[in-house]
Amino acid sequence: MPVFDSRNEKYKAPFGAVVCGTEVRFFVEAEKEFSACTLLCFGEFADSHTETLLSPCEGGFVGVYAAPAEPELVWYSFRLTRAGGEMVYFGRNGCCEGCTPWQLTVYEDTATPAWFGEGVTYQIYPDRFCRSKLPRVDGLLGERRAHLDWNAAPHIGADPETGRWNSDFFGGDLQGVISKLDYLHRLGVDTIYFNPIFEAASNHRYDTADYCTIDPLLGTEEDFAHLCREAKKRGIRVMLDGVFNHTGDDSRYFNRSGFYETAGAYQSPDSPYYSWYNFFRWPDEYDGWWGIKTLPAVNEYDPRYREFIITGEDSVIRRWLRLGASGWRLDVADELPDDFIVDIRRVMEEENPEAFLLGEVWEDGSNKIAYSRRRRYLLGRETHGLMNYPLRTALLHYLRGGDAAHFREAMETVRENYPRPAFYSGLNILGTHDTPRILTALGEEGVPSEKADRAAYRLSPEQRSRARARLKMAAMVLFAFPGSPTVYYGDEAGMEGFEDPMNRRTFPWGREDTELQGHFSALAALRHTRPSLQRGDLRYIGADGAILVFERILDGERTVVALNAGNAEWEIELPWDTATATELLSGQRFWVRSGRLKITLPPESGVLLG
16 A cells, blocks of 8 residues: 655655745655556646656655646645556545545745734724723614613614614724723734724624725724824734625615715616626615625626725725725635735735735635635735634634544644645634634533523533633633634633624623633733744644644744643653743743653643743
């Protein structure tokens, strides 16, 4: 049986994705019964097939493959020939006809701003983080309702009077964020990622009404510029959420309700915005995002729309970068054309070469197929990085009783498939506005079937205690992993909740879990002071059952993460080349004997060693 390990540089070098034109060395270990071995490569985008005959060598066959000169997704396998002429095809699933090929990502070596992946990100849902005054909704777009009590529960479902969803507001605003910049600085935040801040009828604001106006409940354009200036003084950058696949039906551009004085596409085919939308029969039959009529989908190929959003001298992309933003996150990147994303990155780099472009993708973004098309997010001309939902999925599975080997396999697949700059620039998350709160996800023992019951659900003291222990371990992985460790507002304060709107409650100022806050702050401090946690190579020492151990190494600095997610204590033994090792969070020191470090990990606990 032939032997090949795509993640071992004995068999394939260099590791993982490669830059265009790179020479890749392949070695296939094979018995003497095989007389020949051919590397079979299929370039998916160019629809090209190549064969490379490997040379016989001691123990098998070896050869060099020149990666394509243009970005490509290459699928490769091997064809071995026995002495009698019989051919055997060899892939990921062994020797068989129709074997599964390995993936080789070939990308263009373009610049990726280092600041994002090295730093700590904090996601803010603007209406629920902090307010500077009581909200007033009279005269504003939509049929809004205001909560005067900051600690009230958000509305579950549609407003009984208006039938509108997500129409209740707590009044979180930009001045409120400014008042908490010192808190974010102490927490160790380097980047604020805002959910949408532009004028919109809903509290989530993904139904954009005016891309050029801050929602009046949040403040003004000057408030935004002031926030960016004050954040910059503290070393904090700002990333905005770009919702460019659809608008709200009440938007200035569609204007179904007639709120705006100028004619929108719903009101007249002569509207300058009419070509933005896809009408089947004007005005009431049109394409909506996922069929939702309150979110009319836009035609990203329309020249007028693209000029307005991207290419115009005063485009939306340019405008907010000039006012102080340092990056954009693309909502539903799956639904944006590749060349639309290419244009956004090009324009961003024209405005600010250090601007960062992030994409919302929930799966492995290197081989994602969306709408029957293979996507090219990470090949060097589109996004710099993606939201790392695979990390969250794998980490939850492990911490709730799964095998650490599953976590390693899931993460090594991503590391192998992603270009190194993209892997080190992921938005690493434990939770977002689209997922249950991480504390609830780690502690619940059965999700209620009724939404009202989920809204009322709280972890028992025993469940919460266990969830907190698991969250501390999850945060250790988050802050020690390549990519930007990202905290969804309030997770560090111990917030609970299932899906929207339970995961979007107001920040519990004055009622925070201060021990968790201290844990997150200490991890962020380590991230800032240890270059190995920012840029170091990633290596797994052990991943079996409840035990996960990995290290980050850079220029002689070594940081080791060791976790025990099980119910019993476990002794681990590690090679160590100094006389002592230090637990970096507590300061506790351990003696090393004969080059071996022995530590006993209590149940559901972890250490950071250096």
